[in-house]
Amino acid sequence: QSEHRSRLRRLAGVRSVTPDGKEIALEANISSLKELEVALSSGAVGVGLFRTEFLYMDRHQFPGEDEQFEVYKAVAEKLAGRPLIIRTLDIGGDKNLDYFEIGEEDNPFLGYRAIRICLDRPDLFKTQLRAILRASAYGKVKIMYPLISSVEEVRAANRLLEEAKRELQAEGVPFDPNVPCGIMIELPSAVTIADLLAEEVDFFSIGTNDLIQFVLAVDRMNERISRLYQPFHPAVLRMLRMTVDAAKRRGIHVGVCGEMAGDPRALPIWLGLDVDSISMSSHSILPIKERLLHTHRSDSIDVLNRLWECRTAEEAIRLLESFRLSVE
Amino acid sequence: QSEHRSRLRRLAGVRSVTPDGKEIALEANISSLKELEVALSSGAVGVGLFRTEFLYMDRHQFPGEDEQFEVYKAVAEKLAGRPLIIRTLDIGGDKNLDYFEIGEEDNPFLGYRAIRICLDRPDLFKTQLRAILRASAYGKVKIMYPLISSVEEVRAANRLLEEAKRELQAEGVPFDPNVPCGIMIELPSAVTIADLLAEEVDFFSIGTNDLIQFVLAVDRMNERISRLYQPFHPAVLRMLRMTVDAAKRRGIHVGVCGEMAGDPRALPIWLGLDVDSISMSSHSILPIKERLLHTHRSDSIDVLNRLWECRTAEEAIRLLESFRLSVE
Ligand SMILES: [Mg+2]
Numbered sequence: 001q002s003e004h005r006s007r008l009r010r011l012a013g014v015r016s017v018t019p020d021g022k023e024i025a026l027e028a029n030i031s032s033l034k035e036l037e038v039a040l041s042s043g044a045v046g047v048g049l050f051r052t053e054f055l056y057m058d059r060h061q062f063p064g065e066d067e068q069f070e071v072y073k074a075v076a077e078k079l080a081g082r083p084l085i086i087r088t089l090d091i092g093g094d095k096n097l098d099y100f101e102i103g104e105e106d107n108p109f110l111g112y113r114a115i116r117i118c119l120d121r122p123d124l125f126k127t128q129l130r131a132i133l134r135a136s137a138y139g140k141v142k143i144m145y146p147l148i149s150s151v152e153e154v155r156a157a158n159r160l161l162e163e164a165k166r167e168l169q170a171e172g173v174p175f176d177p178n179v180p181c182g183i184m185i186e187l188p189s190a191v192t193i194a195d196l197l198a199e200e201v202d203f204f205s206i207g208t209n210d211l212i213q214f215v216l217a218v219d220r221m222n223e224r225i226s227r228l229y230q231p232f233h234p235a236v237l238r239m240l241r242m243t244v245d246a247a248k249r250r251g252i253h254v255g256v257c258g259e260m261a262g263d264p265r266a267l268p269i270w271l272g273l274d275v276d277s278i279s280m281s282s283h284s285i286l287p288i289k290e291r292l293l294h295t296h297r298s299d300s301i302d303v304l305n306r307l308w309e310c311r312t313a314e315e316a317i318r319l320l321e322s323f324r325l326s327v328e
Numbered sequence: 329q330s331e332h333r334s335r336l337r338r339l340a341g342v343r344s345v346t347p348d349g350k351e352i353a354l355e356a357n358i359s360s361l362k363e364l365e366v367a368l369s370s371g372a373v374g375v376g377l378f379r380t381e382f383l384y385m386d387r388h389q390f391p392g393e394d395e396q397f398e399v400y401k402a403v404a405e406k407l408a409g410r411p412l413i414i415r416t417l418d419i420g421g422d423k424n425l426d427y428f429e430i431g432e433e434d435n436p437f438l439g440y441r442a443i444r445i446c447l448d449r450p451d452l453f454k455t456q457l458r459a460i461l462r463a464s465a466y467g468k469v470k471i472m473y474p475l476i477s478s479v480e481e482v483r484a485a486n487r488l489l490e491e492a493k494r495e496l497q498a499e500g501v502p503f504d505p506n507v508p509c510g511i512m513i514e515l516p517s518a519v520t521i522a523d524l525l526a527e528e529v530d531f532f533s534i535g536t537n538d539l540i541q542f543v544l545a546v547d548r549m550n551e552r553i554s555r556l557y558q559p560f561h562p563a564v565l566r567m568l569r570m571t572v573d574a575a576k577r578r579g580i581h582v583g584v585c586g587e588m589a590g591d592p593r594a595l596p597i598w599l600g601l602d603v604d605s606i607s608m609s610s611h612s613i614l615p616i617k618e619r620l621l622h623t624h625r626s627d628s629i630d631v632l633n634r635l636w637e638c639r640t641a642e643e644a645i646r647l648l649e650s651f652r653l654s655v656e
């Protein structure tokens with residue numbers, strides 16, 4: 001066990017590339033500067049998801065622009081040129097703030113959340129966008145909007161981003177004028193119009209957790225039906241393919257940042273589909289890298305071709321599981 | 329006003345066919361025998377959705393097989409050979425029974441509902457299936473399962489249906505051994521694997537209300553975000569097309585039974601896609617028929633071709649609205 005752990009440790013500095021030469025960036029999902037240290041020691045080549053809502057929690061009022069800027073800057077600097085995707089505020093659903101009253105909702109997952117709140121409250125949103133933009137002068141920062149369902153939402157968010165840029169420029173505050181701006185693909189609607197959304201943004205990041213919940217109409221926290229939360233349901237797999245295809249056709253970067261990214265059974269899917277990056281909990285990075293170093297992309301493509309023939313999640317899991325064991 | 333109403337009345341017995349010869353069955357959504365009378369006097373050529381949950385409400389225990397049978401039989405007989413789609417129990421979500429404890433759920437729309445309950449409680453489900461089968465000896469009865477997300481669920485439900493058939497046969501009770509069996513397409517997963525589901529069933533009925541909610545992750549009863557509930561969102565429109573295409577390719581009947589079916593703006597969509605039937609509240613049937621009698625299918629196809637170019641719900645509505653006015 002500890003021998004395996006020290007063998008894994010030695011992989012931290014190794015490039016994550018398959019035996020037949022396909023490289024895929026292994027990034028970390030983090031919520032704080034402290035978590036970044038663990039991520040870096042696990043060999044993360046960037047942060048694919050910086051959850052900013054934790055900055056907003058356990059306090060009595062919204063954090064100001066300077067306070068946010070200091071945190072984003074510190075993370076960006078510590079990353080020393082590695083990419084950092086900062087996701088704008090993703091509260092609501094099951095994450096609420098004591099000082100921001102959303103009110104009772106019958107179905108909070110289908111409610112007032114994330115970008116919906118931000119577009120409703122441009123004051124809050126622009127404060128965060130300004131803080132992120134200012135941090136972009138100190139590293140390879142990218143901005144990501146959560147819970148996007150339509151082209152209009154992206155455009156509305158980008159209008160506020162442009163406004164923030166103009167303000168900073170007028171104030172003479174430095175920022176990266178070309179900071180890449182992307183979206184989470186985590187609603188079925190976003191998958192279905194991924195081709196249209198790809199024309200509006202610089203990158204996609206597939207948020208499998210929410211996506212699976214909405215595609216299957218299953219709250220995975222609800223024990224009575226959690227068995228119906230099936231990451232390998234053929235509908236989910238097809239939606240992954242549709243999203244990646246749309247990104248590739250437009251030539252934009254596509255990553256994955258839900259829990260599926262750290263699931264060893266899913267690795268041939270990312271390799272076969274040719275996603276650019278997968279972002280996961282730090283503790284998954286080295287185990288996934290170890291597998292990746294032994295998994296051929298050509299074999300992954302074969303598995304994927306057979307995966308499209310599966311009619312049920314059970315068949316898909318059986319196929320992926322037997323492939324996983326064959327690589328062990 | 330009353331003149332228009334009596335003009336509409338005179339259309340009750342008229343065939344619902346476009347000037348260029350495309351017929352589409354206008355059916356009714358009903359919840360009781362009483363509602364059927366209104367439906368028939370409005371010229372409904374069948375019942376596209378008989379909601380059985382109302383049989384289960386306002387009482388203290390589940391209705392027995394005989395009690396259900398009598399109701400289904402009465403409706404089937406009154407329809408005198410016109411088709412009757414009986415939807416199996418669709419409780420949960422926002423419809424609960426006093427005597428059946430589902431328990432607190434954080435997101436009931438993504439919870440223990442409909443077919444999920446029925447497959448979990450084969451006793452309840454088979455009682456209903458037996459009652460429906462018995463009624464099938466008295467009319468053109470079809471069975472429909474709600475909230476289907478996967479091939480396995482259809483197969484599990486059909487296994488119980490076969491069991492019920494075998495029992496009735498052994499008991500010498502008459503029923504239609506070829507009673508058609510279909511599903512509601514109301515989850516994004518069902519749309520995405522519609523080609524696979526089409527091989528398991530005799531017909532599809534698209535339930536737009538739930539489908540739109542899940543595709544867009546919007547609880548339409550939640551006032552803070554109900555503006556995001558967009559029936560004419562391009563993702564919704566594409567999902568309608570995917571579903572109809574899958575049904576056509578397999579040669580099975582496809583209908584629509586959500587509120588969109590009664591929306592005059594949506595009529596060119598059904599005509600253009602060539603759906604077989606649309607089922608709606610009785611009060612919408614004659615107004616929709618009046619429009620249909622003046623709407624060419626060829627024009628609808630033109631509108632549809634332009635609809636696929638729309639990038640937002642707003643653009644789609646503008647197009648459909650101007651077409652609607654041009655037909656007036
Ligand atoms: Mg999410």
Ligand SMILES: [Mg+2]
Nearest residue numbers: 474514535538
């Ligand atoms: Mg429904």
